[in-house]
Amino acid sequence: MTRQPPPTDLGDPPENRPLPGARRPGAGADRPVAVVTGGTRGIGLGVVRHLASTHHVVVGGRQASSVAAVVDELADAEGFVADLSDCGSGGSLETALAALVARLPRVDVLVHSAGVLRPGTVADLSTADWLDSLTVNVVAVAAVTRVLLPSLRAAEGLVVLVNSGSGLRATPASGAYCASKFALRALADSLREEERAQGVRVTSVHPGRVDTDMQRELVAWEGDDYDPSRHLRVESVVRAVRLAVDASADASIDTVSVRPRR
Numbered sequence: 001m002t003r004q005p006p007p008t009d010l011g012d013p014p015e016n017r018p019l020p021g022a023r024r025p026g027a028g029a030d031r032p033v034a035v036v037t038g039g040t041r042g043i044g045l046g047v048v049r050h051l052a053s054t055h056h057v058v059v060g061g062r063q064a065s066s067v068a069a070v071v072d073e074l075a076d077a078e079g080f081v082a083d084l085s086d087c088g089s090g091g092s093l094e095t096a097l098a099a100l101v102a103r104l105p106r107v108d109v110l111v112h113s114a115g116v117l118r119p120g121t122v123a124d125l126s127t128a129d130w131l132d133s134l135t136v137n138v139v140a141v142a143a144v145t146r147v148l149l150p151s152l153r154a155a156e157g158l159v160v161l162v163n164s165g166s167g168l169r170a171t172p173a174s175g176a177y178c179a180s181k182f183a184l185r186a187l188a189d190s191l192r193e194e195e196r197a198q199g200v201r202v203t204s205v206h207p208g209r210v211d212t213d214m215q216r217e218l219v220a221w222e223g224d225d226y227d228p229s230r231h232l233r234v235e236s237v238v239r240a241v242r243l244a245v246d247a248s249a250d251a252s253i254d255t256v257s258v259r260p261r262r
């Protein structure tokens, strides 16, 4: 399907714009549903824009304004506003997820793209850095997946976890990030085997360095000049996600490693 999203309707009066949590009236009733965390920026935003050509997209993010800006540019989308670091019992994620499942009978694709990178050596990283890394990059992923699993099973759906080369090889000055991405790979491997009989597929995507805000912040921390041409384009990672989404029914794309060519 090659349907393109229409031009942005950001010019609409505010009262006519859909709320981040609201489904657009009459939109997407017959389309497969894709939920994308971290859909406001970087890789997640690229995935949202690409899947919007074929799916009703649920745009995840932590700020209502940035979620609404993305929802507004798409023909068939709604928002899911939650802070993934608040994923404990009774937290805002739990509340937002309860509202989400109540209005989504099925989920065909769940893409976990939200993530944080706290650079630093083990000698320097604080306990807060470790907790933040593991909470957003792992614990919240499990929490979101758990709540959406019945809807994913109903659709014999797909879970895509945007991991990293750091989930395959650990490097200096990134222990908290690498530990979280190794844990995320373990989560993906366990989930894949647990859900195989239920028809849910699980894909772990491992990009190298990608030209996003996260990469800009990392390069600034490293004290280097930023050169976007040295990094993967978001589109290159989006293609890997699309490969998994479009896999033939008999196949599971288990792991994809996407590296800069040079």
Ligand SMILES: NC(=O)c1ccc[n+]([C@@H]2O[C@H](COP(=O)([O-])OP(=O)(O)OC[C@H]3O[C@@H](n4cnc5c(N)ncnc54)[C@H](OP(=O)(O)O)[C@@H]3O)[C@@H](O)[C@H]2O)c1
Residues within 6 Å of the ligand: 037, 038, 039, 040, 041, 042, 043, 044, 060, 061, 062, 063, 066, 082, 083, 084, 085, 086, 112, 113, 114, 115, 116, 136, 162, 163, 164, 165, 206, 207, 208, 209, 210, 211, 212, 213, 214, 215
């Ligand atoms: N960029 C790279 O070089 C690279 C390489 C390999 C893997 N990855 C992985 O790819 C994924 C996406 O990275 P990116 O480069 O696109 O990052 P990014 O540009 O920094 O965007 C991060 C996204 O995650 C969301 N997010 C962060 N903390 C959150 C929280 N507590 N609750 C809810 N949402 C939160 C952000 O929402 P806000 O807009 O609200 O901040 C934003 O949408 C991450 O899992 C990352 O580890 C990135």
